[in-house]
Amino acid sequence: MTPQLLFTQFLNNHLAAPTTALLRAVHVQPVNASAPISNAVSMELLVFLLLVGYFAIVRSTLSVETPGGVQHLAEMTQEFVSEQSESIIGHGWEKFTSYLTALFLFILIANLMGLVPGLESPTANVTVPLGFALVTFLYYHYHGVRANGFSYIKQFLGPVWWLYPLLLPIEIISHCARVLSLTVRLYANMFAGDLLTLAFFSLVPVGIPLVFLGLHLGVAAIQAYVFTLLAMIYLSLAVAHDH
Secondary structure, eight states, X not given: XXXXXXXXXXXXXXXXXXXXXXXXXXXXOOSOTTOOOOHHHHXXXXXXXXXXXXXXXXXXXXXXXXXXXXXXXXXXXXXXXXXXXXXXXXXXXXXXXXXXXXXXXXXXXXXXXXXXXXXXXXXXXXXXXXXXXXXXXXXXXXXXXXXXGGGGGGGGTOSOGGGHHHHHHHHHHHHHHHHHHHHHHHHHHHHHHHHHHHHHHHHOOSSHHHHHHHHHHHHHHHHHHHHHHHHHHHHHXXXXXXX
């Protein structure tokens, strides 16, 4: 059994009973009823709480005359995501900015968790990237249908009617493969980064591991960007009106 982090222990000590009851209410039997909350779930909850606190601070300190450091950081993040969205998605990009910004920040902070002693990156657990991928998959298909109506199905059929039976299953498999691609890319990079950092800290506790911490920081930021970038690309294809 994977050792529990301190935050995970705290949650299980205080929330094990209601969590177990909730899981059983939806016909899910926890492996350990006395500790149903895993490290990955507890780290996701911690990321959520950090983001809620961050957004609350930004909202409470907004100022036109004297913007603070937190506001500058929020504006830089929003501007970065907005510029990318506008160039990739094009017309109507504004409605997707909130989701894409939240997705980027959540993945980035989750990736960086592994750099903090006593914590770990939830994205190094395959179920977490899979959750991000599935939500993004449903999100861009929802907006594809909303933007194009029934004609959205044309994206899966191709230009020639007699090729419909061949192209339809190919396109469905292709779209499902996007979930696998998003999941494996994020999970594999973060799992390898955490494993490599832990291995070198175990062998050489000072000096060299700092290089791998810097590498982990770079990988964390790049993977958050790549995941968000692919979400933008899928959205742009889904909401395009020239199927």
